[in-house]
Amino acid sequence: MNQPAIRNCLKVNFFKFKIPVHLVLVVVMVILAQEKIFAAVSDFSIQNDAQSFLITGTVLDNTGVPLPGATVMEVGTSTGTQTDFDGKFSLNVSSEDAVLKITYVGFLSQEIPIDGKKEIQVNLQENVSSLEEIVVVGYGTQSKKDITGSISVVKGDDITSRNVTNVSNALQGAVAGVSVTRSSSAPGAGNTINIRGITTLQGDSSPLILVDDVPVDNINDVNPDQIESISVLKDGASSAMYGSRAAAGVIIITTKRGKEGIYKVSYNGEFIMNTPTESRKNVSVTRYFEMDNEKAWNDNGNTGVEDPTWASDYIANYDANHLLDPDQFPDTDWKDLILNDASYGYRHNIAVSGGSEKIKSSFTMGYEYQDALYDNSNWRRYTGRLNNDVKISDKIGANIDFAVKLTTNNNPVIDPTELALNSGPNYAAVWQDGRIAGGKSGENAYAIVQSGGFQKSESYLFYGKIGAYYKPTDYLKLSVNLAPNFNFNKYKFFNEAIPYYDFDDPNQTGVPAYISGHNASQNYLLENRTNDNTLTTQALINYDKDFGKHALSGVLGYEEFNADYETLSVRGNEFVSSDYPYLNQAPLDGVFDNGTTISENAYVSYFGRMAYNYNDTYYLQANVRRDGSSRFGKDYRWGSFPSISAGWVLSNEEFMSPLSETISFLKFRGSYGSLGNDRLGNYLYLSVLQFSNALIANGSNVEAVRSAAQRFLAVEDVTWETTISKNVGLDLSMFNNSLSITADYFVKDTEDMLLNLSIPSLIGYEDPTVNVGSMNTKGWELALSYNNSIGDLRYSISANVFDSKSVVGDINGKRLISGNVISEQDKEFRTWYGYVSDGIYQTQAEVDNSPVTSAAVRPGDIRYKDISGPDGVPDGVINELDKQHLGGSLPRYQYGGTLNLNYKNFDFGLTVQGVGKQSFYLAQNYIRPFLYNWQAVNSIYDGNYYSNYNTPEQNAQAEYPRLSESSSSNNYRFSDFWLKNGAYTRIKNITLGYTLPASAIPNAPFTSLRVFASGNDFFTFDSLPDGIDPEQQSGYLITKSFILGLKANF
């Protein structure tokens, strides 16, 4: 069944052109034509006129290290050269009065008059303002000062100084506008990254990640040690080059490349220890019994005996009996038993780089090992990358990059964390003689971790880029790139039966019982194999030329992208034994398909950029990208995404020169761009029939017959969702570039938003994907940095803060409800949605005189406000019509900051990160006593709940509702009662390092050696109840890390 268009608006698309290649040709012809026009001015050569004056010199940095490859030019001429390995140069200049201009990336350029000297030494100062820094932008590079969009750059050193496994962890708090959310600290766990809020309701809102211009799936596949720099493209104009896939922002990772010069080797090694930041604590076993009795007594209407479940004598003697016979009277500390105090890990990285003029290479290799907070779990990652730059002639060259990543992950069949924290203490995990006990009727996480089988995954990623370029002139570069990405995953899950016997049956002669999920028949094996291959091919034309005060640069490109994804999944049941966990050991009729899947998608794209500036003062840039996506029907698959941006460097204007002492640099910029998103499934426009099996009797036999059904509605004209992004900003550097400020304000409007329209289930289909509605995101960012020194103490401080808020626009009057959050028109995206609590009922009279959720409500239960009814006014009934918006669920006012100090050979770094405002849901698995009727009671609940044993005054102060199972659907329905202030500030990283200079040790084999100690997430300031980390979701605990490391250069 296909649905007609839900969208009615007719769009005029200005950028639809059928054969853009022709346009490419036209533009190139124009470029070539104007080349003739400017040929006179641009005729450029490095040949010298008849000269006689030879000057030699050395170029060093401010610490005296030679700078190979620095450019030395005679001012006013085209005479120039480059420094050699030792930073030395020699150059014939026109006269003794010549002035030399020395430039080197990352350093302030200097002009030096020769003044008749034969030999000079130049010490370049590091460019702390980094305005000259070369920034990687889409399909090219730009100087930072020339950028008109909003781009943040994180240097590789800032990533490695965080000492984390995953790049995404290192980005937390590092960049204004980038929000990184953790949910667990399991080894290798990923994070959620959002750039400038969220612009899509249900599509993928993770940014596009590119490694050296090639899209990859996971930012964490890259070893932080291999990173040269990370560019975060935040506004529409910057990311428009990636059009269709850039609506959620773009992160470009540039890996380290070899530099001309002697080969260098470096090693760095770290030892890591992780411990939980916080974890839940539970009440004692006897208190558990008392509270369980109170619960049962409450649910029996407070009639009958008050110790219905656990007799008073039993409780009174329990501790004593436990000492005499721990098997019969267990008091199990599940947390202590299952969770270790700490997990450990280490990482080693080796890098070799260097090269000649013809071939420059960089080779890096990393190995990392982490174990987990519980047994039988570990994670390993091997990464390797080889980047080669081959120069065949001045005009022809190639880049050949290969990277591999292998991750292995061994785990028990479950993550036992939740059960370790929540299991009731009165159940035995192991008997005194070491045999496995039944836990709670077979719920025994300890047994499962120790002997329930294993899961094992191996993930192999091979990727790389082979590119060839041709430079017909020095301002024109034609290149083709081929970038395959092969990802293979192998996953094995073996579940073993776990019998257990009674404590007084040490010879195991009786009938065994089995741990839940591990019955006699549940020796089974699950094998998954995934192939995930992508291929990106690109053809690019880059152009970059100055004409006096005019500078023009541009890119034209064509790109194809194919992805195919296939999973083979097989299950083998009824293994006779667990000794051979391989499929061929399963009985023939016990092996079957377990959900094999296949899918594909592809893009074809054309794109171009034109950037112009006059005198480094007035900037104008335009981009356009046209994409075709296989996810949409033939007539709806092409989308064009243009952008334009402009900049004005005020500080270059004459009238600003009186202020030049104070203001080193001031630029205003503005941009407007349109971006697309299609990431909401692969075959949205097709009415797909999915197959399944039904069983039908045939006589007294049963046969499986194929059944087919369309489960999702398809919408034929589904097409791109478009985000219009507007940005204004300024870059200001003051006091000789020591203070720099970047501020941005942005607005993003998403239109034709793709979403799974929540439709009433009475239609009989799962929700369809349609282009409905709009969303508006507004936000701002502010980043400051200050560098200076006091004597030998050099210091730098930086801070950033940002906020964004997404408000849902017109979505055809629909409401999107997802668990406890709702998104609807004019309301913040993902707003908490539930009942409004009004304290705890204190007396029966209060219950009798108010609307209640059910007749089971008693004093001690949570009271809710009757807010609405069928006629929009309170109706005396508490039901779904009384649900209200309870504030946004997403973090607001996120901030970060760093302090770096260098004193002689010591260095110190401090990184802070935080969230200014967040509404945190205290989930049932954390707070609810006797969850599933047997789980433990959080000690923060005890003494803080309404109880018949309390005085009315104590009950008036009670923080939590009474103990009751019958009222749990009243008390634990989602309401603002369980929303807490989740704002926090974290000290993300503290590092103290000492660099041992080579000169300190005679004949030292190394050139420098740094040792350091570092701590991640050591301190957190928040106002949540004890035992819960503000980033914690269910599962593996958030940990803090202590790291010792050393880094040596050879």
Next chain:
Amino acid sequence: MKKYIFNTFYTLLILSGLCLQSCTELDLTQKDAANSGTWYQTKDQFRQSLNESYREVFWPLDEVYEGMDDDWQRRDVLNAIKAGNVSSEYAKSNTDWSNLYKGIARVLVVVNELENQTVLTEAESSQLLGEANFLRASFYSYLITHFGDVPFYEQELTVDESFEVARTPKEEIKLKLYEYYDNAAATLPVSYNGLQYATKGAAYAMKARLALYMGDFQIAATAAENCINLGEYELYEDYAELFEPTTKNSKETIFHIPRNTDLNIIRNDNVRDFLPRNHGGYAGRNPTWELLASYECVDGLPIDESPLFDPQNPFKNRDPRLLATIAPFGSLEDGDGLEPDSGSNFMDIEYNPHPNAKLVRDYENNIDIRNQDTRSIGAFAAFNGLLFKKGVTKDWKDYRTDPDLIIMRYADVLLMYAEAKIELNEIDQSVLNALNTVRDRAYANSPFTNPEITTTNQAELRYKVRNERRAELAFEGRRYMDLIRWRLAEKALTGYTYGLLNVTADANTDTPPTGPLMDNLVDKDLWFWGQTPQIDEDGLPDFTDLLNAGYCRTLNVTTFPERQYLFPIPEEDRLLNPNLTQNTGY
């Protein structure tokens, strides 16, 4: 310069050639699924689309984990139904609603395609349409009997319509459903050679059930009679064996959804939860004392009237179906030599909840083992001493079992026929025959004979047929709707759930148990029930006297508010569709 231009141009030619010729294929379709545009071209494709509706997910039972009627209870935990706090967020009603509408939509696609198809013969088409009518009528039947007025449609809804459609009165809908069933009965065969899809008999029987639930007794009686007159069905000889996993598609079965362990379709309601703890189960779901009390004695009298009833041996001299339904213990008949503290063989291990029975016999291994199923050993042994037995065999032990999901069986049809005729006050021999046929089978494999029903008094027969349904159909998911349509739910489900008095749990088999259970009951030789519970005029047992005498304890307070005679309309659909009104009281 010329060279540059030449080289540039040359490169561009290569590049643009690359663009134009190797353009990536953008017309991608899902390789492992069909496409609705190319489906419905063959008979098999129609068949496969209809097969979808025979999946278990579309055939909900009125059963939940904690029990939603007075036959089941789960320790001291209540489901929202008996806690009286059903709301529009109630999981069962919401899941049933969305699954049944899925079933309806999937049938409607086929109905619509059948109208326009050119590939099927007239006969094939009308057979498929008959089946489709049977299926959608059955799905809607569940909806209107549980939710009352619901959105009703015969053409697939558009998205916009789904946001606006209002509820149609159930009285209107039911007329349509009768038509669907009539069409199905007219076109479907009495039986199949090969795969057993819906039959004529199933259409009659399901129509009878709907009519009975809706109070249309004449229609119900006629439909049931039509089914009986087909002569196709008869009662399976052995009541206990009928429900065992090895009894597949018996001659009594009219409509069922098969299960099969080898095909990985098993009974999926967590069977471990109601198996004995001596077999590794949890003994958490328990038959209620009310159910145990409701079975007649073998003289045909209720327990509070029969001289044969012995409260200390509650399974003694009882309707044989009780022994097949609840795991028995104590003496079972006069002269069997068993005492109140005896157990019975259940899946080769003695079942005995008596607190002094700290050891029980493992008949398979011929050893005595510690009795995990008495509360003097395990605190979580059955709280009321009762365990589910119907259809349970040793192959349930690994918690994977595949008994047929019986939607309709002949005994139900006979009882429906009798009930409809009784309500119409058209009481004749055929009514008594229908009832006694069912009872004869019940007593067939027992030492007792059926105490035949002979009365023709309407009120007496109403009492009899209602109790007969409870006894015959226990744990088959019918009791809940029976209580609802008889308007007995408020009475039957308001009060308490009962359990055994407390006794100290001590795994040491040498330690004698202590506690009120011993003091008030066992030591006074009053185990299992201290006295005979009373049965009221609706056949509902009353344990107040036992409670007041201190012979038992209450586990929960249960409440069934009047609003719960209908399920609430699901919250999410109401929030999306403002025209959906809510049922009164929610």
